[in-house]
Amino acid sequence: MKFYEETISTNYIHKGKILNLKIEEVKLPNGKTSKREIVEHRGAVAILAFKDENTILLVSQFRKPLNETILEIPAGKLEIGEEPAICAQRELEEETGYKAENLKFLGKIATTPGFSDEIIYIYKATDLYDGTIGGDEDEFIDVKEITIDKLKEKIKNGEVIDGKTIAALGFL
């Protein structure tokens, strides 16, 4: 079956720094109308950065929406018009200090298709070497190394809860 929701009207509630919020009135397949609250986000990248065959880099970062410091793979938002692969190199260097000789696109995920259009492009980075730039001045990040096995353990015991980090392993 093919379902579709036609947009009847769009009303922007907020146009912001990292996201917009709009409400769309839509026509449902049964002819009735409904409203959809939609967060527009320009997308992001996340990087499985391998220090060696079994060890990747994680970043520890305070996330205000959760009011918690959590462990994630390095990631960051796309600049307007930026190619995801360029963004991946930039964010890897900004967050970890490393650049990657080799960068391979693994796949993309829709983080929250129920309320947002955010897509995260996932990369595998190998043959890391020291970059030259420091971090984003408004980001406070600790870099850690972890083996893939240890990371899987931390996912199963609830120490790592970041969705993109857990999903990224599914592409290996």
Next chain:
Amino acid sequence: MKFYEETISTNYIHKGKILNLKIEEVKLPNGKTSKREIVEHRGAVAILAFKDENTILLVSQFRKPLNETILEIPAGKLEIGEEPAICAQRELEEETGYKAENLKFLGKIATTPGFSDEIIYIYKATDLYDGTIGGDEDEFIDVKEITIDKLKEKIKNGEVIDGKTIAALGFL
């Protein structure tokens, strides 16, 4: 290192049906201030529902934020005050028509810690039997059965992009 961002002020831009949007002014670890756009979401559940040892249920659903019909594991938002396990049984029945004799909590994910507080609680449902209720009248959903191997193939070739679906497999 322990980082923290103290909230200086909170300003609600939108209080809606499925989400709220607020802007928080925060004090960064370096003493400067910044603004965080935060989407409040009351959380959700997602269910790996096993028809047999190797086969799970997927739902095909039009997602307005993506303007696309995508494949996902059954999922749905928590009602206010609802226990995640109760929600998982309810959503499984509403979306697929099945109830589960056995429901096991696998873990939780933060879908978008950069801009939202949404947490999805992931369950494994086994010993399915026919439920009695129909679906939500504003939801239009097709149910499909798929083997875990086939699903992994669809993730790697980009046919399945739903983050929670990909992440959920990491808990098995």
